[in-house]
Amino acid sequence: MKKVIVDKSLCIGCGACAQIDSENFKIGNDGLSELKNENVQAENPNVVNAMEACPTGAIQEKEEESASN
Template sequence: MKKVKVLEDKCIGCGACVAVDPEHFDFSDAGVSKVISEQNVEGNATLQEACDGCPVGAIEIFDGCENEKCTCNPCKCEGECKCNDVEEK
């Protein structure tokens, strides 16, 4: 399933993505963007606009794992979930 992540070491905290797509982005305590929702990523034009509009290319939409219980946020599994050992809470 499609997932989204912010490359925090690239983000300059300009706020463009937060303005364009507040459903998916907000500022972290460090003043950079963070992903706040993994829902409604697939085919989302607003999210794509935020991604395309990032001046430093810090937003990536990628094929994440299919595990709905995946605990990564944002998902870092990139195809193969590494959260299988995590017990349900």
């Protein structure tokens, strides 16, 4: 399972991600995208669409850090 992060230093606040996948993305008070929860999965097709639509590559997959198991 891969998680997703939004790199705010790349986000330009275009709103495409929140429009495509309002379940997982929103535009925060700072005008930049953020995840609605920490467990957004990169395999989710809506997330993939948002990732592909992002003009700056701010939405990125994050390899889950293998903790104790």
